[in-house]
Amino acid sequence: xxxxxxxxxxxxxxxxxxxxxxxxxxxxxxxxxxxxxxxxxxxxxxxxxxxxxxxxxxxxxxxxxxxxxxxxxxxxxxxxxxxxxxxxxxxxxxxxxxxxxxxxxxxxxxxxxxxxxxxxxxxxxxxxxxxxxxxxxxxxxxxxxxxxxxxxxxxxxxxxxxxxxxxxxxxxxxxxxxxxxxxxxxxxxxxxxxxxxxxxxxxxxxxxxxxxxxxxxxxxxxxxxxxxxxxxxxxxxxxxxxxxxxxxxxxxxxxxxxxxxxxxxxxxxxxxxxxxxxxxxxxxxxxxxxx
Amino acid sequence: xxxxxxxxxxxxxxxxxxxxxxxxxxxxxxxxxxxxxxxxxxxxxxxxxxxxxxxxxxxxxxxxxxxxxxxxxxxxxxxxxxxxxxxxxxxxxxxxxxxxxxxxxxxxxxxxxxxxxxxxxxxxxxxxxxxxxxxxxxxxxxxxxxxxxxxxxxxxxxxxxxxxxxxxxxxxxxxxxxxxxxxxxxxxxxxxxxxxxxxxxxxxxxxxxxxxxxxxxxxxxxxxxxxxxxxxxxxxxxxxxxxxxxxxxxxxxxxxxxxxxxxxxxxxxxxxxxxxxxxxxxxxxxxxxxxxxxxxxxxxxxxxxxxxxxxxxxxxxxxxxxxxxxxxxxxxxxxxxxxxxxxxxxxxxxxxxxxxxxxxxxxxxxxxxxxxxxxxxxxxxxxxxxxxxxxxxxxxxxxxxxxxxxxxxxxxxxxxxxxxxxxxxxxxxxxxxxxxxxxxxxxxxxxxxxxxxxxxxxxxxxxxxxxxxxxxxxxxxxxxxxxxxxxxxxxxxxxxxx
Numbered sequence: 102x103x104x105x106x107x108x109x110x111x112x113x114x115x116x117x118x119x120x121x122x123x124x125x126x127x128x129x130x131x132x133x134x135x136x137x138x139x140x141x142x143x144x145x146x147x148x149x150x151x152x153x154x155x156x157x158x159x160x161x162x163x164x165x166x167x168x169x170x171x172x173x174x175x176x177x178x179x180x181x182x183x184x185x186x187x188x189x190x191x192x193x194x195x196x197x198x199x200x201x202x203x204x205x206x207x208x209x210x211x212x213x214x215x216x217x218x219x220x221x222x223x224x225x226x227x228x229x230x231x232x233x234x235x236x237x238x239x240x241x242x243x244x245x246x247x248x249x250x251x252x253x254x255x256x257x258x259x260x261x262x263x264x265x266x267x268x269x270x271x272x273x274x275x276x277x278x279x280x281x282x283x284x285x286x287x288x289x290x291x292x293x294x295x296x297x298x299x300x301x302x303x304x305x306x307x308x309x310x311x312x313x314x315x316x317x318x319x320x321x322x323x324x325x326x327x328x329x330x331x332x333x334x335x336x337x338x339x340x341x342x343x344x345x346x347x348x349x350x351x352x353x354x355x356x357x358x359x360x361x362x363x364x365x366x367x368x369x370x371x372x373x374x375x376x377x378x379x380x381x382x383x384x385x386x387x388x389x390x391x392x
Numbered sequence: 393x394x395x396x397x398x399x400x401x402x403x404x405x406x407x408x409x410x411x412x413x414x415x416x417x418x419x420x421x422x423x424x425x426x427x428x429x430x431x432x433x434x435x436x437x438x439x440x441x442x443x444x445x446x447x448x449x450x451x452x453x454x455x456x457x458x459x460x461x462x463x464x465x466x467x468x469x470x471x472x473x474x475x476x477x478x479x480x481x482x483x484x485x486x487x488x489x490x491x492x493x494x495x496x497x498x499x500x501x502x503x504x505x506x507x508x509x510x511x512x513x514x515x516x517x518x519x520x521x522x523x524x525x526x527x528x529x530x531x532x533x534x535x536x537x538x539x540x541x542x543x544x545x546x547x548x549x550x551x552x553x554x555x556x557x558x559x560x561x562x563x564x565x566x567x568x569x570x571x572x573x574x575x576x577x578x579x580x581x582x583x584x585x586x587x588x589x590x591x592x593x594x595x596x597x598x599x600x601x602x603x604x605x606x607x608x609x610x611x612x613x614x615x616x617x618x619x620x621x622x623x624x625x626x627x628x629x630x631x632x633x634x635x636x637x638x639x640x641x642x643x644x645x646x647x648x649x650x651x652x653x654x655x656x657x658x659x660x661x662x663x664x665x666x667x668x669x670x671x672x673x674x675x676x677x678x679x680x681x682x683x684x685x686x687x688x689x690x691x692x693x694x695x696x697x698x699x700x701x702x703x704x705x706x707x708x709x710x711x712x713x714x715x716x717x718x719x720x721x722x723x724x725x726x727x728x729x730x731x732x733x734x735x736x737x738x739x740x741x742x743x744x745x746x747x748x749x750x751x752x753x754x755x756x757x758x759x760x761x762x763x764x765x766x767x768x769x770x771x772x773x774x775x776x777x778x779x780x781x782x783x784x785x786x787x788x789x790x791x792x793x794x795x796x797x798x799x800x801x802x803x804x805x806x807x808x809x810x811x812x813x814x815x816x817x818x819x820x821x822x823x824x825x826x827x828x829x830x831x832x833x834x835x836x837x838x839x840x841x842x843x844x845x846x847x848x849x850x851x852x853x854x855x856x857x858x859x860x861x862x863x864x865x866x867x868x869x870x871x872x873x874x875x876x877x878x879x880x881x882x883x884x885x886x887x888x889x890x
Binding site for chain 1: 584585586594622623624625628629630651652653655657661662663664665667668670671674675679680684685686687688689690692763764811812813
């Protein structure tokens with residue numbers, strides 16, 4: 102059992118949880134992830150370790166409610182427990198002093214790129230951060246990114262905050278201004294990572310993406326997370342999750358990630374309906390009590 | 393040793409009044425089974441085993457050979473005539489205790505052991521008639537004990553005050569832990585997944601090995617004082633060297649199995665709708681996807697499923713798929729039926745359940761539709777050539793014989809390779825070119841104090857082989873730690889003298 106020692110709601114569907122996991126806190130490096138099973142009936146969910154505190158023995162996770170299991174996880178409160186947390190998993194990001202690098206986070210991907218930006222800064226790089234979101238209230242970790250980056254550009258799709266446009270628009274500007282970018286690290290929705298890869302491909306700027314394929318055990322046992330990189334079969338959980346963006350077969354991956362779309366939707370809808378009923382029942386109950 | 397056991401337990405026909413010639417006339421008894429029509433729509437156990445009457449009747453068939461070859465046929469040398477004799481005496485508790493002397497996981501092995509190739513194949517009765525149903529009798533006494541709750545943990549030796557770490561809680565790890573705990577060691581098992589049992593939990597389906605049976609056997613290991621820590625990936629959460637240097641373990645057993653699925657490397661293998669058998673089975677067995685949406689983990693099995701392979705895992709995968717309810721379930725295997733490595737019983741069960749077998753068929757490509765979903769599988773016809781080094785006839789492709797089968801789900805069950813995490817993070821641990829850990833005849837690896845067995849050393853074997861390796865390694869670890877104790881004692885004496 103892994104205790105939730107703190108919780109902060111970042112946005113309506115986005116929660117930051119601090120979890121007690123001393124062994125993982127001690128071992129984790131930038132780019133590592135954990136697999137969480139919150140409840141007995143829950144799925145095993147892979148989550149990037151955003152931060153850790155070795156002294157307190159805690160790790161920080163940021164969870165976006167997408168399906169049923171993740172919705173339950175974002176609704177859990179301080180003092181409650183996750184049944185299982187295992188890690189740190191995956192290959193850590195290779196961190197070197199390269200010069201000028203760009204770290205791009207789209208949506209909840211900002212939480213995942215933040216520890217990499219932090220490690221790259223510590224290694225002596227000049228780090229330019231690009232934080233993208235659909236709209237203002239979904240921009241996360243701007244302050245944290247400001248602390249570890251030399252410069253941060255915020256973009257929103259609707260222009261409600263920062264620059265109006267996509268992260269790739271900001272990236273193009275940076276590429277115009279900076280003649281010698283040594284590396285780009287992009288984490289976000291799959292189409293965003295593919296767009297970043299296409300943006301940097303002509304200039305052959307080394308670009309890394311952290312892939313989020315369907316995953317189950319996270320230990321190399323099931324092969325659900327297999328991806329084609331440079332024509333070779335790779336397991337994202339043990340060989341990745343980071344890969345050379347210019348060599349990833351995104352089309353195949355995007356199609357594979359839709360495998361359970363129907364079931365995920367069905368499961369979430371049923372769950373939300375059940376929750377609504379419960380709220381309704383509770384209200385009726387209260388009303389009766391007053392009566 | 394064994395002979396003595398036999399004289400102790402044998403009553404020379406007092407219990408069994410039948411003459412050998414009469415015993416030979418009794419036909420082998422069949423276990424009670426769920427009918428194929430019914431069982432394909434549920435996940436409950438296919439075989440219900442023997443009831444009291446059947447078990448006693450079957451036990452009467454044992455010839456009580458003076459030189460019981462079945463004991464040598466058993467990889468862990470269970471005193472088979474001994475426990476059968478006790479069963480006949482209706483001392484069921486003594487019978488199960490007799491089995492447990494040699495095998496700490498009888499309810500599991502009684503179900504999944506390939507007895508037909510081990511103890512039963514050498515049974516003298518089988519020369520002219522059918523062999524005694526030893527496996528079903530083992531299962532009977534184990535189930536008897538579970539139903540009547542008379543288990544008391546065996547006596548433990550004096551505490552040795554030495555710690556042993558066992559990596560992996562599959563059949564091998566559980567056996568090593570049980571053996572060493574009985575010898576007085578402090579044993580901790582580290583398991584990567586959230587539930588102990590390894591392949592017994594995530595691999596073998598509920599209908600062949602109910603999970604409550606595994607859980608109960610695990611509890612019996614814990615009853616010896618063994619601690620099981622789940623959610624620890626040795627090599628990631630903690631390394632082998634940290635176990636030695638920081639946590640004070642004096643010996644480590646690696647029983648991590650061969651868990652990394654192999655793929656065919658043919659076009660289309662990453663389309664949606666293509667699973668490894670490991671993924672399919674883990675979703676169903678460990679994550680209970682067959683209970684979706686009560687459990688959150690989904691599984692998508694279409695209308696026409698093709699499972700590729702001919703081993704036990706392929707049988708488990710194809711029979712699991714069948715129970716999810718597709719219209720057609722086909723097994724594709726590149727050799728012929730005779731070469732299939734799967735247990736005869738499982739092949740027979742699969743056939744009864746309406747699985748279509750397509751032999752001498754080798755997949756060469758998987759084709760997808762416009763959404764990236766499996767649409768069909770292209771195969772090539774094969775013929776059999778000369779036997780290979782294992783004596784199995786080699787499949788040879790027939791030129792120009794390609795054909796396609798319409799399917800929407802493909803399951804690849806062509807074997808597993810060792811997971812490399814421990815090998816990569818443990819300096820000095822020697823491996824073969826296939827990634828298996830090299831061990832000597834005692835189960836010792838190239839690193840002092842580290843032992844290994846089961847699939848991580850063999851590449852792909854059986855539950856009982858893992859149990860046998862575990863027993864062998866436990867003896868070696870005991871010898872090693874005894875030596876360490878003696879050396880430490882000598883050193884302490886020398887210090888005291890000086």
